[in-house]
Amino acid sequence: MSDGHAQMRWDPYLLSPENEFDDFWRNHLKKCSRKVLIVLGRGFDPRALEAPRRIKEAGASPDIWLLAFDNGLDDSEARAALTAENLAGLIRLFGEEAIRPVDIKIGGGAQGNATSINTRRAIARAGQIDQYDDVVVDISAMPRMVALTTVAKLIYDLDEIAAKSRKVINLHVTIAESVSADLKAARGSLNEEVTTVVGFSGHLTAQGTEHVPRVWFPVLGEGQADRLIKIQDKLDPDEICPVIPFPSREPRRGDEIIDEHRQILFDDFQIEPRNILRASEYNPFEAYKQLFAAMDRYRRALKELGGCKAYVSPVSSKLLSIGALLACYDHRYGAVDRNRLMVGIPYVETAVYGDPLLEGSLEIELYSMWIRGDWET
Numbered sequence: 001m002s003d004g005h006a007q008m009r010w011d012p013y014l015l016s017p018e019n020e021f022d023d024f025w026r027n028h029l030k031k032c033s034r035k036v037l038i039v040l041g042r043g044f045d046p047r048a049l050e051a052p053r054r055i056k057e058a059g060a061s062p063d064i065w066l067l068a069f070d071n072g073l074d075d076s077e078a079r080a081a082l083t084a085e086n087l088a089g090l091i092r093l094f095g096e097e098a099i100r101p102v103d104i105k106i107g108g109g110a111q112g113n114a115t116s117i118n119t120r121r122a123i124a125r126a127g128q129i130d131q132y133d134d135v136v137v138d139i140s141a142m143p144r145m146v147a148l149t150t151v152a153k154l155i156y157d158l159d160e161i162a163a164k165s166r167k168v169i170n171l172h173v174t175i176a177e178s179v180s181a182d183l184k185a186a187r188g189s190l191n192e193e194v195t196t197v198v199g200f201s202g203h204l205t206a207q208g209t210e211h212v213p214r215v216w217f218p219v220l221g222e223g224q225a226d227r228l229i230k231i232q233d234k235l236d237p238d239e240i241c242p243v244i245p246f247p248s249r250e251p252r253r254g255d256e257i258i259d260e261h262r263q264i265l266f267d268d269f270q271i272e273p274r275n276i277l278r279a280s281e282y283n284p285f286e287a288y289k290q291l292f293a294a295m296d297r298y299r300r301a302l303k304e305l306g307g308c309k310a311y312v313s314p315v316s317s318k319l320l321s322i323g324a325l326l327a328c329y330d331h332r333y334g335a336v337d338r339n340r341l342m343v344g345i346p347y348v349e350t351a352v353y354g355d356p357l358l359e360g361s362l363e364i365e366l367y368s369m370w371i372r373g374d375w376e377t
Helices: 018-030 050-057 077-094 114-126 144-165 179-184 225-235 253-260 262-268 284-305 318-333
Strands: 036-042 063-070 099-105 134-138 170-177 195-201 214-219 243-245 277-279 309-314 342-347 350-352 365-372
Touching (some): 036 077, 050 077, 050 134, 050 170, 063 077, 063 144, 114 144, 134 144, 144 195, 144 342, 170 318, 214 225, 214 284, 225 309, 284 309, 284 365, 309 318, 318 342, 318 365
Parallel strands (some): 214 309, 243 277
16 A cells, blocks of 8 residues: 555455356355354345345255334335235245344434444344354345444454454345336335434544545435435535446436436536546446545545545445445445545435335346455455
């Protein structure tokens, strides 16, 4: 790092998309006897069981930590029925004795990041993570803040275990992605407050750093105007660098997202067109590298002026959200010199979810990301 550049932890990386998912898990599991834990959400998303089912078919007999969310509100009949159907399917797959419910209170509370705090505490008391060889976090049916907090905490905890005991535990993140299903889903209502992932506040309100320049990287998806306005009002950034999905399965998707948010981005936020960044829609590790490098350019450019604060808001797909999280995590904990960024992950949670639209068959693509473990040694 003599030139001041930071080193990327996830370069190279290991990603298994849909056409490689089954082969990866079969080959990984047949190497030796492995004790596997799957952490997943108890939710209504019809994609919730796809990854656990395929991992079982590859030869795993996992324990299950089932994160059960409670926001204090009643579900609609449709969402309650789908959640019950997913739970029944999970029991059929693995047996009730393999499933450990982990209750998490989401939203509300006096602290703006109550969901993230409660998630960290729930994961910490769920069980002994060091008894496993492989931990899989399937984020398909998890609320965004729960998913990001869970992944960040487990990276940190498993790194700590490796540093103290030299035991290497693999961490994987899986997701059943369907952009078309997400676009068709009914919109819910948003919370009023902006929240952050624990450990990633970016020192937003810290005394003594209020004059440090703030750079905001909103990772854009469709229909996010209300979220963007709330977050921008909270951050009051000095520079905004919107991130659009490209390359994408739909070649014009990025342009259409910019067109949809044109008034907010160019009239209200007054962004510079040259500040628009592109991140791969279907490769979270490439998105991580693109975002990490952009953040690092600001870190190096402004270090002589006292540094800057960088905020990343993942308001796009969950797949892109993992890429955004890894970029923030690497700047927070990775191989960066003493002039680190102050990194934040601000987001606005959904208060009440809309019912999913289940017309026709779902186009699902599975992804498995090997986040840490054997491949690093």
